[in-house]
Amino acid sequence: MTERERMRRRRRRSAFAFLVRAGVAVFAAAILALMVCGALYIGERLEKDAADAGPAGGVDTAEDGDAEDLEGDAEGGGAEAPGADAQDGEAPAVVVIDAGHGGVQSGCVFDGVMEKDITLSVAKLAGEKLSEAGVTVIMTRDGDEDVSLDERCEIANSAGAELFVSIHCNSFTEDDGVSGFEGYYHLGAEGKRLAEYIMEKAAGLGVKTRHVKDADYQVLRETDMPAALMEIGFLSNPGEREKLQTEEYRDTIAEAVAQGVMKMLENG
Ligand SMILES: [Zn+2]
The missing domain is CATH 3.40.630.40 (Zn-dependent exopeptidases)
Structure with a gap:
């Protein structure tokens, strides 16, 4: 093995090690990004659910209103x-x-x-x-x-x-x-x-x-x-x-x- 070949191998090894490290880093970054997105998504869902619950509560009120209207109509003959x-x-x-x-x-x-x-x-x-x-x-x-x-x-x-x-x-x-x-x-x-x-x-x-x-x-x-x-x-x-x-x-x-x-x- 010549000196030149050793140098090449060393370079190859360090290049390989660099690729492995870079791969791990990219993978870690991807995992982190997914976690952040997931957290944001869950947060949004929670907010949306909370917002949906509001109008659902409002529906009851509207039904109460309708009931009153019907009473009014029954008494007032639609007047x-x-x-x-x-x-x-x-x-x-x-x-x-x-x-x-x-x-x-x-x-x-x-x-x-x-x-x-x-x-x-x-x-x-x-x-x-x-x-x-x-x-x-x-x-x-x-x-x-x-x-x-x-x-x-x-x-x-x-x-x-x-x-x-x-x-x-x-x-x-x-x-x-x-x-x-x-x-x-x-x-x-x-x-x-x-x-x-x-x-x-x-x-x-x-x-x-x-x-x-x-x-x-x-x-x-x-x-x-x-x-x-x-x-x-x-x-x-x-x-x-x-x-x-x-x-x-x-x-x-x-x-x-x-x-x-x-x-x-x-x-x-
Ligand atoms: Zn009088």
């Missing part, structure tokens, strides 16, 4: 329920319907027809219509009871109601020819709008309307929310008294009240 829907999942709007007088307070009485009976009937009909539309209705009375004006305001204020509508009948003994539906509010544009919306709906339903005016009535002054007092007709007028004794006319008035309230809830 819109702005009280619930417009506020997107929030609690339905609370509206107080106040039947004027009651108990020993008959209100005005003409020919045996008592204001307290007419107001209770209209208030109940309006309350039913609003309940069907998804509104939470609070009645200051739902029977022939004495309720003070202080109590009526307290009921509305403690409930945190959005709107307050009081139902009354009018009288004008000096001239029994005077008739028509009137709306009252006290200060504030919102109460005025509420009264105007109800009047507008009444006119649309063929009811004879008169005017909307400011009046310093306690139930308008001491309620914290937009409030309207509707004088639905004159019991002193024989023709209007006759109409107010029919369920059909009272239902028309109640429809106007309900539609006006709904418009107020929708538009403010």
